[in-house]
Amino acid sequence: DVKVTQSSRYLVKRTGEKVFLECVQDMDHENMFWYRQDPGLGLRLIYFSYDVKMKEKGDIPEGYSVSREKKERFSLILESASTNQTSMYLCASSLGPPEAFFGQGTRLTVV
Amino acid sequence: GQNIDQPTEMTATEGAIVQINCTYQTSGFNGLFWYQQHAGEAPTFLSYNVLDGLEEKGRFSSFLSRSKGYSYLLLKELQMKDSASYLCAVRDPGGSQGNLIFGKGTKLSVKP
Numbered sequence: 001d002v003k004v005t006q007s008s009r010y011l012v013k014r015t016g017e018k019v020f021l022e023c024v025q026d027m028d029h030e031n032m033f034w035y036r037q038d039p040g041l042g043l044r045l046i047y048f049s050y051d052v053k054m055k056e057k058g059d060i061p062e063g064y065s066v067s068r069e070k071k072e073r074f075s076l077i078l079e080s081a082s083t084n085q086t087s088m089y090l091c092a093s094s095l096g097p098p099e100a101f102f103g104q105g106t107r108l109t110v111v
Numbered sequence: 112g113q114n115i116d117q118p119t120e121m122t123a124t125e126g127a128i129v130q131i132n133c134t135y136q137t138s139g140f141n142g143l144f145w146y147q148q149h150a151g152e153a154p155t156f157l158s159y160n161v162l163d164g165l166e167e168k169g170r171f172s173s174f175l176s177r178s179k180g181y182s183y184l185l186l187k188e189l190q191m192k193d194s195a196s197y198l199c200a201v202r203d204p205g206g207s208q209g210n211l212i213f214g215k216g217t218k219l220s221v222k223p
Binding site: 004033035040041042043044045090099100101102103104105 | 144151152153154156159198200211212213214215216
C-alpha cells in the first residue's frame with residue numbers, strides 16, 4: 001500500500017513563528033502536493049512539485065514556501081505564521097492519473 | 112479558470128440509493144475524480160472518469176458527460192458508514208500531471 005506520512009496530526013504555533021510541515025511518501029512518486037482544507041472552501045492547492053528541486057505555485061501560495069530536496073519528501077514552510085493560516089493541511093502524492101494518495105492531515109492552529 | 116459545483120449537503124436513508132451531482136466549467140479537461148472523506152480523515156480515491164459513460168465499482172458508480180460538463184456519483188444500498196463528504200475533482204490540463212482542482216464537497220448523512 002502507498003503510504004503518505006505527515007509529521008504531525010495536530011500542531012499549535014504562535015503568530016510570527018516559522019513553521020515546517022513535513023510529508024514523506026514511500027512509492028517513488030514524482031508528483032507531490034500541499035493543500036489546505038477549510039470549511040465551506042474545500043481543498044485548495046498551495047504548491048506542488050513534479051520533481052526534486054522543482055516547485056510550482058498553486059492557487060493560494062502567499063505566505064507559504066516549499067522545499068523538495070529528496071524525491072520522497074516535500075516540506076511546506078510558513079515563513080511567519082498568522083492566525084488566518086489556521087487550517088487543516090493535506091499532503092498528497094501521485095504518479096499521475098487516476099489516483100492521488102493523501103496523508104492523514106495536519107491540523108494547525110496559530111494563536 | 113476552473114469552477115466545480117456540487118451540493119453542500121445531502122441526507123439519505125440506510126438501504127436507499129443516492130446520487131451526488133457535480134458540474135464543472137473548465138478550459139480543458141483531463142479527467143474527473145471522486146474522493147470520499149470521513150470526518151477528520153484524509154480523502155480516499157473512489158473513481159475516475161475520462162470518457163463519457165458509467166463506471167461501476169461495487170456499490171458505487173460514477174457517470175460522466177463531457178459535453179454537458181456533468182458527473183454524478185451513485186451510491187447504492189446505503190450503509191451508515193457511507194456518511195462522509197464526497198469530493199468531486201477535475202484534473203487541471205494546464206498544470207502538472209496529477210494536479211487536481213477540487214469542488215467544496217458534499218456532506219452526505221445516512222439515517223437509519
